[in-house]
Amino acid sequence: MPALDLLKTNSPECWFQSSASLLEAVVRSSEDAIITKNLKGIITSWNPGAERIFGYSEGEIIGSSILTLIPDDLRSEEDTILRKIQSGERIDHYETVRINKKGERLDVSVTISPLKDSSGKVIGASKVLRNVTERKNLERSVLQAEKIAATGKMAATIAHEINNPLESVLNLIYLAKTNASDPDQVVTFLNSAESELVRVSHIAKQTLGYYREHSAAISLALSELVRETLAIYEPKLTVSGIHIQTRFDCSAKITLRKGEMMQVISNLVTNAVHAMPSGGTITASVQEATDAGRPGLLMSIEDTGEGISPDSIESIFEPFFTTRNSIGTGIGLWVSKQFVVGHKGRIEVQSSVDPISHGTKMSIFLPFDNPYARELAKSDPL
């Protein structure tokens, strides 16, 4: 009798039989791999979806260890999975790598649930596994293309900007050499050369992180990172008559490139300091938030400084836009934005030049699910 007809009968036995065969039909026709294993990690069932994804037939693989499908470098995952399953926990949609019969690595998304006997004792696990290699490859190439485009654009702009002061330095050295008989003139030329080089060095410092920090991201409490960065500036702030207030409503961890994010916080704090030459207050906050349905953390750095005029506000994230020609190069916010966008986050500004309630608030939203979190999850999946 077809499975659906069986469902129409009333007897509990028939119902049980019908739901069992219905379930079997679902398992057999699933595009996803559905695999069960016992607590020793031995495969006990294998559907056609698993055969399609991994290339092993049911007869070949049943009785083998699940480690057959796990690449050598990720084998420690299995112990963690088994420990979680034994304590009755479920693991939802975690992305990792498995290996097929040909030895090729596949990107997969796996959900693992404990299998229990009638007394509720855990006797094994069922895994539903989807091959996401194509999607991952696409994501990787888009990310790579974005990185190359961003790096190329940044390198071109910086090269252009560094070239001008370097040309002046060459000129000034030439002038110093040709006026060697006049020490006062030489000192004047060298002083000018020095200030040009200070500018070049500032640009290098602001952008260095971008190239240097290809190191893996880490999971950390953002509030701690803000605290740590503010502590670096504290002596300077105290001397400048700037008071710090913090509102850290959460200690949630998030995966970030620590160096990049420290650079972002430093840039915001430095801007706030420059906006308050006669002192004021910096308020730093971190809280949980959602942006377009994405959960994450919202960090803000607010000052009681002069504010940004409506004419400038549109341009502040553009490279080399500055109103502080003597002290700034105008790349702080541009670089910060690149870093935030690299984390799939958003940076926003609110500012007022009102004579009474002037000040600027920079807010940064960082989603928990960002490319670095995914990279980290891949190397340390559970």
Ligand SMILES: Nc1ncnc2c1ncn2[C@@H]1O[C@H](COP(=O)(O)OP(=O)(O)OP(=O)(O)O)[C@@H](O)[C@H]1O
């Ligand atoms: N907190 C702030 N208060 C007032 N103006 C600000 C603030 N932050 C940024 N700005 C404005 O935005 C401009 C661009 O800022 P950005 O940090 O990119 O460059 P900069 O501070 O001028 O130079 P750099 O950061 O390269 O040393 C600043 O010159 C200033 O006009």
Ligand SMILES: [Mg+2]
């Ligand atoms: Mg700045």
